[in-house]
Amino acid sequence: MIRSCPNCASNLTFNPAMQKLSCEYCGGSFDVSEFDVDETHEKETVNITEKTESTSEISYNVFTCNTCGAEIAVNSTETATFCVYCGNSNIIFSRIKKSKKPDLILPFEVTKEEAEHDIRKKLAKGFFVPKDIKNFKAESIRGIYIPYHISDIDIEGSVIIKGVKKSGKHSHTYYYKRDAFCTFDHITTDASRMLDDSSSIRIEPFPYYSCVPFDEDYLSGFYADVADINSSAALSLAKQRAQFLFEEALLESVSASSKKIIKSNYRVTENPKVRTAFFPAWFLTFRYKDKVYTVIENARTKKIIGAVPWDTKKFVGMFISIATGITAVATMIAYAITIDMSKDSSKAIMYMIFGAIAAFVGGVNYFKRIKKSIERTTAASIIKYANNRQGGQ
Amino acid sequence: MFVLALIIGLALGIGITLAILGRALNTSNNLGDEKPKITDFSNRGFVMVVKQDRVRSDTKLDIPIPRNRN
Numbered sequence: 383m384i385r386s387c388p389n390c391a392s393n394l395t396f397n398p399a400m401q402k403l404s405c406e407y408c409g410g411s412f413d414v415s416e417f418d419v420d421e422t423h424e425k426e427t428v429n430i431t432e433k434t435e436s437t438s439e440i441s442y443n444v445f446t447c448n449t450c451g452a453e454i455a456v457n458s459t460e461t462a463t464f465c466v467y468c469g470n471s472n473i474i475f476s477r478i479k480k481s482k483k484p485d486l487i488l489p490f491e492v493t494k495e496e497a498e499h500d501i502r503k504k505l506a507k508g509f510f511v512p513k514d515i516k517n518f519k520a521e522s523i524r525g526i527y528i529p530y531h532i533s534d535i536d537i538e539g540s541v542i543i544k545g546v547k548k549s550g551k552h553s554h555t556y557y558y559k560r561d562a563f564c565t566f567d568h569i570t571t572d573a574s575r576m577l578d579d580s581s582s583i584r585i586e587p588f589p590y591y592s593c594v595p596f597d598e599d600y601l602s603g604f605y606a607d608v609a610d611i612n613s614s615a616a617l618s619l620a621k622q623r624a625q626f627l628f629e630e631a632l633l634e635s636v637s638a639s640s641k642k643i644i645k646s647n648y649r650v651t652e653n654p655k656v657r658t659a660f661f662p663a664w665f666l667t668f669r670y671k672d673k674v675y676t677v678i679e680n681a682r683t684k685k686i687i688g689a690v691p692w693d694t695k696k697f698v699g700m701f702i703s704i705a706t707g708i709t710a711v712a713t714m715i716a717y718a719i720t721i722d723m724s725k726d727s728s729k730a731i732m733y734m735i736f737g738a739i740a741a742f743v744g745g746v747n748y749f750k751r752i753k754k755s756i757e758r759t760t761a762a763s764i765i766k767y768a769n770n771r772q773g774g775q
Numbered sequence: 776m777f778v779l780a781l782i783i784g785l786a787l788g789i790g791i792t793l794a795i796l797g798r799a800l801n802t803s804n805n806l807g808d809e810k811p812k813i814t815d816f817s818n819r820g821f822v823m824v825v826k827q828d829r830v831r832s833d834t835k836l837d838i839p840i841p842r843n844r845n
Contacts, residue, residue, distance in 0.1 A: 508803035540837040542830070557832045561825035564813065584807045587815045631813040631821050636828075647836040677806065687807030692800055705792040713784030720776040731779075738786035745790030749797040756805050 385417060385599055393470050395603030398490035398681070403599055414599045447472055459574065462527065462606035473601050484529065484609075486593040486659040489600045492681040494523050497664035500684055501677050510692040515675075518668035524768055525681065527606035527660035528582060529573040531616035532590070534653035535624045538563035542645040545638025553639075560632045569620045573609035573658060577767045580758060584687040585680050588661045592682065596660070606660060613656035621650055665768035675760060676768050689759035712738075 385394040387405035394412065397404040402411040447470065462473045492500070498520060506516050543558040568590045572582035594600075625648065633641055662681035667674055670691065677688035719730050801808055813821050825837070 504806060510800050510803045540825070542832065542834055542836065544832070556828065557830050557834065559825060559827040559830045559834050559836075560823065561837050562821065562823045564821040627813040628821075630810075635823065635826065644832070645836055685807055689805045692804050697796065697800070701792055701796055704795060705788040707788075708791050709781075709784045709788030711784075712787040713780050716780035716783040717777055720780050734783050738783040738790070741790030741794075742786040743790070745793035745797070749793040752797040752801045752805065755801070755808060759805065759808075 385602060388412070393602075394599075395471055396489065396600050397603075398493045401489065401491070403602065414597050417599060445472065445474055459529075459576065459607040459610045460605065461608050462601035462604055464605070471603050473598055473606075484596045484660050485657040486532075487527070487596045487600050488588055488590075488593045488659065488661050488682060490525055490604065490662040490681045492662075492664065492679065492684060494525065494664065496684075497679045497681065498523055498666060500679055501666050501686055504686045505677070505690065508690070510697055511690055512670070512693040515668070515670050515690050518670070521667045521669055521674070522665075522768070523667075524665045525604040526663055526665055526768065527601060527604055528577060528585075528663055529607055529609040530570045530582070530588075530659050530661050531573045531609065531611070531613060531620070532568050532570055532657040532659055533566075533617050533620035534655075535566045535569055535620055536563065536651040537566070537624050537628045537648060538651075539628065539632075539646060539648040541629075541632055541643050541647075543633060543636050543641055544644045545636050545641040547638050556638065557644075558636050560635060562628070562632060564624070564628055564631070566620075566624050566627075569624055570659075570661075571611075571616045571619045571623065573611045573616060574607050574767075575610050576607065578758075581678065581687060581767075584759075585663055585678055585685060587683070588680065589682055590659075593659055600660075604662070609658050613658075616656055617652055617654075620656075621652060625650065667768055678768075687759070689756040691760070692756075 385403055386392065387394050387408060387410055389410045390405060390408040392405050392407040394403040394405055396402075396414075397411065400411055402413055403417075404411040450470070460474065462471070464471055502516075502518070505511050505518070508516070540559070540561045543560060545556050545558060547554050547556060570586055570588065570590075572579055574582070628648075629643060629646075633643065664679045664681055665676055666679070667676045669675075675688070675690055677686060677690070679686050716731075716734055719727050719734065827834075
């Protein structure tokens with residue numbers, strides 16, 4: 383069920399620019415607080431019917447659209463969607479009631495038009511982004527509330543870090559002691575199995591202090607899923623994450639060329655009360671060479687995440703020209719050293735060989751890591767997350 | 776000798792170019808790939824209590840004092 387406009391009875395949707403519920407037809411706008419929450423709950427039990435259908439591969443639920451009465455198929459976690467027939471927004475209140483209702487919500491602030499403009503601008507700046515992608519035609523732009531768990535964690539620890547410092551030809555090993563504590567008041571972890579963790583981590587941080595108590599009216603005009611990861615799993619993930627960030631901060635305090643923690647003693651204290659919040663993001667989908675790609679924008683901080691294919695011709699051209707230049711210079715230097723048969727030059731040749739091997743292995747591995755990261759981010763799971771929903775936007 | 780110099784040059788050329796282009800590709804096509812920092816998540820901050828450089832490797836670790844989470 384969706385809010386109706388008190389003036390013309392049309393459906394109201396949440397307008398991120400105005401931070402109000404607005405009516406597309408009569409132009410009226412209303413504060414979310416103007417509506418009584420209890421009234422909504424009573425309405426939904428009358429209007430929404432739920433039945434479950436399953437095939438051998440997937441299980442989905444069928445809801446009846448409040449506006450046109452058509453049957454809409456939704457996945458097992460969706461709480462807000464659009465009707466594929468009439469295009470109207472539908473909120474599945476019974477699911478919010480049945481499942482754990484989120485404690486907080488961060489309303490959308492970036493509009494759909496702004497999101498498309500930002501993504502277009504970002505991609506236009508990409509040196510290796512193909513022209514066709516820079517001028518993409520958006521297939522869909524969906525505003526989705528992603529569920530997150532919020533945990534409070536204190537971590538206190540004492541560590542010994544081994545660091546190697548280089549001075550000229552010599553390297554020295556030193557040991558460093560660090561004691562620190564950190565209070566993570568709101569460490570966020572993705573509460574949706576459908577969205578892969580690398581994307582949900584990348585799109586953070588969200589401005590926690592702008593969250594408001596959950597109200598279903600903020601969902602109107604957007605998609606939303608309820609949490610399908612339980613709070614104990616979230617807490618254990620938050621602890622791992624806190625420890626990782628804590629260790630990174632400790633290592634950062636040591637200036638050495640290579641460093642690692644060799645001994646540690648931690649105490650991790652958690653607040654057992656894990657909260658759930660809905661955080662907003664725009665998912666823009668476009669097609670390039672018959673393949674679908676999705677770019678995501680944080681609808682509060684405007685952070686853009688996602689990966690797109692690169693212009694292979696441009697990349698190869700750049701590779702050949704830069705590699706040829708470096709190879710020519712390096713070959714000339716190496717040749718000048720190798721023709722000098724003195725004792726010192728043999729040492730220099732050895733250094734050059736080791737240096738060349740290290741540069742080759744390091745360069746290839748780094749490139750492989752980037753390539754893998756791009757492939758992982760363009761993986762089908764992200765596209766599925768945005769696309770396996772009813773149409774409407 | 777020239778062949779050796781060429782092999783060294785090629786290895787350096789390919790390695791350095793891949794590293795440079797990999798970085799450029801990451802900035803250009805892999806959006807939002809920054810490593811999160813502790814300051815992105817900690818709202819009450821990270822406090823360093825002890826910072827000792829050049830200690831012995833067998834230095835004893837302190838036992839963290841239990842705190843009440845409020």
